[in-house]
Amino acid sequence: MTVADRGIVTNESVGKAADALGTRTGLTVRARRVEGAPVVAVRIWIPSGARAETAPGHAMLTGRMLAEGTRGRDFRRIAEEAENLGMNLTSFGGFEVYGVTADALARDWERALEWAAELTLESTFPADRAAFVARQIEADLESMGDQPEVRTAWGFLEQLYAPHPRARPVQGTVESLRAACPADTVAHHTRGLASGVLVGIAGAIDEDAVRKRAEELFSSLPKSAVPNAEPPAPSGTGERHREVATSAEDQAHLYMGHLTVPRGHADYEALELVAVVLGSGAGLTGRIPARIREREGLAYTAYAQTIAGSGFDPGRLVAYVGTSPDTVAQAERGVVEEIARLVDGGVTEDELEEARAYLLGRDPFQRETARQWAELLTEAALYGLPIDDPAWRLERLRAVDRSAAEAAARRHLRPADLLVTVGLPE
Amino acid sequence: MRIKTRGRWRSGAGEVPRLPGTLALHRLDNGLTVGLLANRQAPVVTSALCYHAGTRDEEARHGGAAHFLEHMMFKGSAAYGPGEIDRRTQALGGANNAFTSHDATVYYFNFAADRWAEALAIEADRMAHLALDPAETGSERQVILEEIAMYDSDPWDALEMATMARLFPDHAYGRPVLGTKESLLATGDIDLRRFHSHFYRPDNATLIVAGDLGDDALDRVTAALGKLEAGAAPHPVLSPATFPTALERLDRDKGEVPRLLLALPAPAASDPEHAIARLLADLLAGGRASQLHRRLVDELELCAWISADVSDNLDSGHFSITAELIPGVEPERAEAALFAELAIRIATAPSEEELARARQIAIADWVFDHEKVHQQAVSAALSVALFTPDHHERQLAAMVEATADDLLAAAERWLHPERGAVLGWSYAR
Numbered sequence: 001m002t003v004a005d006r007g008i009v010t011n012e013s014v015g016k017a018a019d020a021l022g023t024r025t026g027l028t029v030r031a032r033r034v035e036g037a038p039v040v041a042v043r044i045w046i047p048s049g050a051r052a053e054t055a056p057g058h059a060m061l062t063g064r065m066l067a068e069g070t071r072g073r074d075f076r077r078i079a080e081e082a083e084n085l086g087m088n089l090t091s092f093g094g095f096e097v098y099g100v101t102a103d104a105l106a107r108d109w110e111r112a113l114e115w116a117a118e119l120t121l122e123s124t125f126p127a128d129r130a131a132f133v134a135r136q137i138e139a140d141l142e143s144m145g146d147q148p149e150v151r152t153a154w155g156f157l158e159q160l161y162a163p164h165p166r167a168r169p170v171q172g173t174v175e176s177l178r179a180a181c182p183a184d185t186v187a188h189h190t191r192g193l194a195s196g197v198l199v200g201i202a203g204a205i206d207e208d209a210v211r212k213r214a215e216e217l218f219s220s221l222p223k224s225a226v227p228n229a230e231p232p233a234p235s236g237t238g239e240r241h242r243e244v245a246t247s248a249e250d251q252a253h254l255y256m257g258h259l260t261v262p263r264g265h266a267d268y269e270a271l272e273l274v275a276v277v278l279g280s281g282a283g284l285t286g287r288i289p290a291r292i293r294e295r296e297g298l299a300y301t302a303y304a305q306t307i308a309g310s311g312f313d314p315g316r317l318v319a320y321v322g323t324s325p326d327t328v329a330q331a332e333r334g335v336v337e338e339i340a341r342l343v344d345g346g347v348t349e350d351e352l353e354e355a356r357a358y359l360l361g362r363d364p365f366q367r368e369t370a371r372q373w374a375e376l377l378t379e380a381a382l383y384g385l386p387i388d389d390p391a392w393r394l395e396r397l398r399a400v401d402r403s404a405a406e407a408a409a410r411r412h413l414r415p416a417d418l419l420v421t422v423g424l425p426e
Numbered sequence: 427m428r429i430k431t432r433g434r435w436r437s438g439a440g441e442v443p444r445l446p447g448t449l450a451l452h453r454l455d456n457g458l459t460v461g462l463l464a465n466r467q468a469p470v471v472t473s474a475l476c477y478h479a480g481t482r483d484e485e486a487r488h489g490g491a492a493h494f495l496e497h498m499m500f501k502g503s504a505a506y507g508p509g510e511i512d513r514r515t516q517a518l519g520g521a522n523n524a525f526t527s528h529d530a531t532v533y534y535f536n537f538a539a540d541r542w543a544e545a546l547a548i549e550a551d552r553m554a555h556l557a558l559d560p561a562e563t564g565s566e567r568q569v570i571l572e573e574i575a576m577y578d579s580d581p582w583d584a585l586e587m588a589t590m591a592r593l594f595p596d597h598a599y600g601r602p603v604l605g606t607k608e609s610l611l612a613t614g615d616i617d618l619r620r621f622h623s624h625f626y627r628p629d630n631a632t633l634i635v636a637g638d639l640g641d642d643a644l645d646r647v648t649a650a651l652g653k654l655e656a657g658a659a660p661h662p663v664l665s666p667a668t669f670p671t672a673l674e675r676l677d678r679d680k681g682e683v684p685r686l687l688l689a690l691p692a693p694a695a696s697d698p699e700h701a702i703a704r705l706l707a708d709l710l711a712g713g714r715a716s717q718l719h720r721r722l723v724d725e726l727e728l729c730a731w732i733s734a735d736v737s738d739n740l741d742s743g744h745f746s747i748t749a750e751l752i753p754g755v756e757p758e759r760a761e762a763a764l765f766a767e768l769a770i771r772i773a774t775a776p777s778e779e780e781l782a783r784a785r786q787i788a789i790a791d792w793v794f795d796h797e798k799v800h801q802q803a804v805s806a807a808l809s810v811a812l813f814t815p816d817h818h819e820r821q822l823a824a825m826v827e828a829t830a831d832d833l834l835a836a837a838e839r840w841l842h843p844e845r846g847a848v849l850g851w852s853y854a855r
Contacts, residue, residue, distance in 0.1 A: 036467060038443065038793045075724070079714035083783050086790025105790060132727050135752050139683060139730035143750055146581045146681030174753075247681055247855075248579040251572065282521050283500065283512025294509055297565035300573035322576055354517040361519015361538055368468045369797040 026221040029199045029214045030377035030388075031207040034370045040109040040203030041374035042102040042116045047382060048192035049096040050170045051313065052228035054184075057172015061134055061180055062188040063093030066100055068129035070122040075129060082115065089115055095170050096311050097382065098192065103371060106204050110213060113201065117217035120197065123189065130182040138178070141171040148246035149253045149322065152423025155244040156255035159419050160316055164234035166309065196225030200378030203370040234259060234313065236419065246423040252325040253423035256335050257318040260412045263310045263383050269396045270408035271306040276355035277347050278338065279304035279319070285354075287338045292321055298331050299323045304339075306413065311383075317413055328422055340415040346406040356397055363390055442823045443793050444816075447636075449806060451815055454648060456656045457629025461810055462643050463636035463802060471542035471637035472803035474534040475549050476811040478632070479625035481528040482598040482740070483661055488613040488621075490605015493526040494570060495618050495626075499533065500524075501562040504555035508562055511548055518544055528599050529740040530811055536800055539638035546650035549633070553626050554654050556619075563615040574604050581681045581852050582748075589850035592676055593689045593744055597667040623659075630658035632811040636803035667691075667742040669846045676850040683730075684751040685852040686760065692745040692840055695738040696813055701824035702836045703745060707734040708784040708825075709776055709833060711747070712791075715783060717776075718747070721767050728752060728760045740812055745840055757851060768841050775834040788825045792818070 053059040067090060068075045082089035087104040089112070100119045102112040144150045154169055161167035171177070199214050236259075246253065261267055279286025280303055284294055292302040301322045307315040319339070321331040347355075366372055367390065376388040386392040400408075447465035454460060484491045502508040515522045520537040522545075535545035577583040587602050594600030605613070628651060635643055669691045693699040711718045711734035722729045732749040751760050776784070796802050809817040843849065 036446070037797075038446075039797060076715065076720075080783070083713040083715045083787055084779075086786035086788075088790070088794075103794065105793065132724075135727070136730045139750055139752050142682040142753060143730070146683060148579050246579075247581075249575060249584075251575040251579050276516075282516035283523075284509065285512045285516045290509060293569055294565075297568035298572070300569050300576055322572060324572065324575070354513070357519040358516045359519075362521060362536075364468050364470050364538060365521070365536055365798075365800070368470065368799065371797070 025196065026223050026225055027197050027199070027215065027218045028381045029211050030201070030381050031205065031210045031214070032202045032373050032377055032388075033205055033207050034202050034373055035204065037203045037370040038106055039370045040104050040106050040112055040201070040205060041371040042100075042112045043200040043374045043378040044100040044116050044120050045097040045198040045200070045378045045382060046099050046120070046192040046195065047097050047198065048188065048195045048228055049094045049098050051096055051165045051231050052191070052195070053165065053188060055172070055180070056165075056168055056176040057137065058180060058184050058188045059098050060093030060137055060171055061130070061177070062185040062192065063091050063098030064133050064137065065125050065130060065185050066091035066119045066123045068133060069124050069126045070118050071124060072118070072122065078115075078119070085111065087112060089119070091119055093170065095166065109201070109203055109205055109210065113210065113213060114217060117214075121218070121220065125182045125185045125189070127182045130180070130185060134177045134180055137171050138174055141169060141174065141177070144169070144171070146247060148248035148251065148423050151246050152244050152253040152255060152421055155242055155423070156257070156318070156419075156421035159237050159239055159242055159421055160257070160259055161234040162237045163232045164313065165231050166234060166313060191228065193221065194226045195228050197221055198378050198381040200374045200381065202373035202377060239419070241420045242422075244421060244423045245426045248423065248425045250324065250425060252323055252328045254321040254323060254328055254331055255318060255421045256332065256418045257316050258414060258417055258419055259314040260306055260317050261310060262312060262314050264385065267408040267412060268307060268310065270400045270405045271412060272359060273352060273355045273397070273400055273405050274342070274347070274409045274413070275304065275306040276358055277351045278306065278342060281355060281358045287342065288319055288335060291334050291338055292331055296330070296334065298327050298334075304335075325424055332420065336415050336418060339413055339418070343409050343413050343415060346409075347402060349402055352402050352405055356400075359397055360394060363393060442819065442826055443789065444819050446802070449815060451810065452644060454628065454652045456652060456654055457627075457658075458651055458654070459632040459810060460644065460647050461632065461634040461806055461815070462639060463634060463806055464639050465636060465799060465802065466638045468799060469539045469638050470536060470799050471539050471635060471639060472534055472536050472800045473542060473545040473549070474532055474634045474636070474803040474807040476530050476532045476632045476634075476807035477626055478530055478630050478661075478811050479621070480526055480530045481601055481603050482664060483625060484598070484621070486601065487609060488617050489601050489609035490570070490603070491613050491617055491621050492531055493603050493605065494566070494610065494613060495621055496524050496526045496531050497566045497570060498558055498563060498618055499552050499556065501566060502557035502559055503552040504557070505551045506548060508559075514544065514548070526603055528603065530808060532804060532807055534800065534804060542635070542637070543646050543650070546647060550650045550654060553628070553631075553651075556622055556626070558615045558619050558622070560615050563618065567610055570604060570610060571607060574607065577602075577604060581683075581685060584680065585678060585685060585687050585850050585852045588676055588678065589687050589689050589848050590744075592674055592848040593669065593691070594667050594742075596665065597742070598664060599667065599739060599741065625658060627656055627658035628654045629656040632807055634803045634807040634810065636806065637799040664741060670848060671846045673843045673846070674848045676848055678850070678852045679855045680852045682854050683753070684755070684757050684760075684854050686749045686751070686757070686764070687850040688747040688764070688843060688847060689850065690745040690840060690843060690847040692736050692743040694741050694743050696740065698824065699836065700736065700743065701821040702828045702832050703736045703743070703840060704821065705784055705788060705825040705828050706833055706836050706840070707736050707745065708787050709780060710734040710771065712784060712787045717771060717780070718764070718767055722749065722760065722763055726763055728755050728763055757853060761849070765843065768843070771837045772841055775830040778830070781830050781833070785826050788822060792822050
């Protein structure tokens with residue numbers, strides 16, 4: 001069934017950051033009982049993602065290799081035995097973390113935890129598999145690059161973050177993937193395990209029993225974590241405006257913005273509320289989509305965020321518009337004017353209260369399933385923030401009044417300094 | 427009318443899970459079908475209103491009208507001005523969206539449990555009093571033209587649309603849901619009003635309300651929607667799809683990665699054999715230990731990934747096998763390996779182990795796809811509107827009961843590309 005929806009982009013700036021790395025223990029286990037959940041979700045996060053890698057793509061390659069063979073089983077047996085139970089057992093690499101994910105039917109919680117631990121602690125990184133997985137990642141990289149908005153976004157990230165690792169795709173580069181060898185993944189994983197392991201488990205479980213079992217399984221880990229070296233600070237390429245050639249048929253992709261704040265910043269929630277006013281809320285309510293799409297009809301997709309990608313490193317103000325190459329200048333002008341109008345003129349009480357209602361109202365929808373809870377638990381452990389606690393979030397959002405929101409906008413949004421990347425058909 | 431189906435999550439070996447809670451079905455006097463799915467797993471409620479009208483109900487010269495109308499349903503009605511539905515949704519801390527398919531159009535709202543009834547007021551107002559202001563229609567047309575440009579630029583979307591046009595040359599399923607630039611320019615507010623008047627009627631709609639409902643949910647629905655006027659027009663009668671009678675090739679050049687889409691005829695979703703075809707898809711490419719994945723990805727190292735799926739279309743369905751190639755692999759090698767593997771599957775029944783694994787994957791996927799109240803509501807809305815209230819559960823049961831011989835017979839019937847199929851290639855430039 002081919003389906004087309006309204007193209008609404010919601011705020012993906014789920015919280016991140018804080019400087020919790022320096023105080024982490026070797027193993028952190030978070031478990032939560034979700035009454036009646038049909039699924040148990042296990043998340044193993046190792047806080048040594050791409051921001052801690054020594055060459056582009058090593059974190060993703062290491063993460064993906066965790067499912068390619070352990071001391072007791074080759075990749076075929078791992079896949080077969082998991083799928084015999086209907087279990088999704090996968091490994092991954094990301095920007096801040098890499099690790100293992102296991103989603104299983106509730107009855108199989110212990111097996112899911114054991115196998116996730118096995119992949120984390122007993123992977124052998126077989127050489128033949130490393131070569132193929134690197135080629136798979138290269139294919140992913142090229143496939144993503146075929147999407148015009150992704151290729152444009154890569155250019156924008158480089159413009160903002162160079163020489164920081166956030167400036168490049170998490171997959172790395174074709175050259176770095178071809179140069180990678182199994183020893184690189186072994187070295188990355190050795191450093192990764194030393195940097196600490198975070199375990200989040202949610203489902204219809206006995207929390208104490210699960211915690212105890214996890215501590216048994218990971219008992220070989222050191223008691224304290226060794227933080228990774230910090231990556232170079234993001235300073236950007238120095239270009240105000242750049243163009244990226246894409247394979248689009250007849251569409252331009254416009255990204256505008258600049259760096260803002262990391263996850264642990266005191267203004268994080270204020271900026272989250274400002275983002276909703278600008279264009280990350282329900283439907284097409286924000287000022288930017290309301291103008292660009294609803295009033296001027298320039299785009300199918302238009303949104304704005306203020307803390308996109310915020311984590312240990314600064315997030316970014318980003319306004320995106322997919323429009324005709326003929327109307328890029330009009331869209332660009334609209335974005336600048338709307339951000340300036342917010343910084344100079346502030347927000348109304350109604351806008352702020354609607355934004356707060358939106359963020360609080362969607363909160364229960366982010367805590368519905370075991371998988372969502374497992375992600376929240378692990379993310380809370382990663383950043384050392386109680387973001388899994390609805391009361392904490394409620395308090396933080398309620399504490400932002402109109403003057404605080406406007407002050408945060410003035411401090412962190414700079415319409416005169418917006419950097420621009422435009423993706424145009426070749 | 428009152429029909430009840432009962433269910434709860436069950437996941438023991440050999441058991442088929444069902445939706446949690448109780449789906450109670452009612453039909454109001456004006457023909458609106460109402461399903462209440464009480465489920466207190468979280469303090470949230472989703473309302474999903476499914477109109478039994480989609481691309482298949484359009485005139486070909488107004489292709490895209492169903493989807494265009496979906497956009498316009500947010501652009502003003504008597505009590506809600508343009509953009510007001512989104513603003514009201516946001517002020518109540520909710521979310522909304524909609525989607526159009528070839529067979530149906532679904533609108534949904536997610537709200538906290540204490541304020542979900544606002545959705546009923548919105549749905550009633552735009553069902554009975556949609557504005558369709560010509561200026562708003564013109565502006566939204568431009569938005570959809572940008573949406574079409576976006577789809578045309580995406581290698582997979584562009585390949586899929588071209589392939590479906592070839593597989594369903596004389597059927598609405600071959601037309602893009604978004605329409606074309608030409609058909610959109612030929613479609614105005616008068617055409618949209620006609621479509622709305624014909625099909626956006628209570629006797630052509632199904633409303634599912636799922637989640638932490640109060641005891642008065644049916645009263646609320648009846649009060650808000652029970653007085654709307656019935657009068658849906660009959661659906662156009664579509665001729666059966668005529669498929670290619672040989673393997674047709676479609677070659678495109680786009681992007682840096684070679685992409686393959688093999689589209690074959692398959693049973694319609696209402697056909698009892700559809701469930702077996704879906705299990706066949708799981709057997710072929712549902713998971714890393716599946717037959718095609720194992721052979722083409724992990725053993726021969728030709729593809730970065732491969733997947734298989736069967737459409738849920740009301741009329742004729744289609745089987746699709748999609749893959750992206752590893753850089754440097756010649757497309758001819760991947761194609762030959764795929765066809766060789768299909769030939770084996772046509773000649774060889776799956777082992778008991780393979781069959782058991784495919785069944786477990788089907789059960790687990792079903793559970794994963796129905797965890798959220800929102801998923802439960804939309805799934806139930808489509809089931810009730812297009813098929814039967816327990817359509818998805820019956821399908822899953824049939825998948826679990828299918829035998830190796832059933833799968834072998836299905837493979838023999840549906841996996842012969844040379845008998846009629848479209849092989850779409852998007853080659854690296």
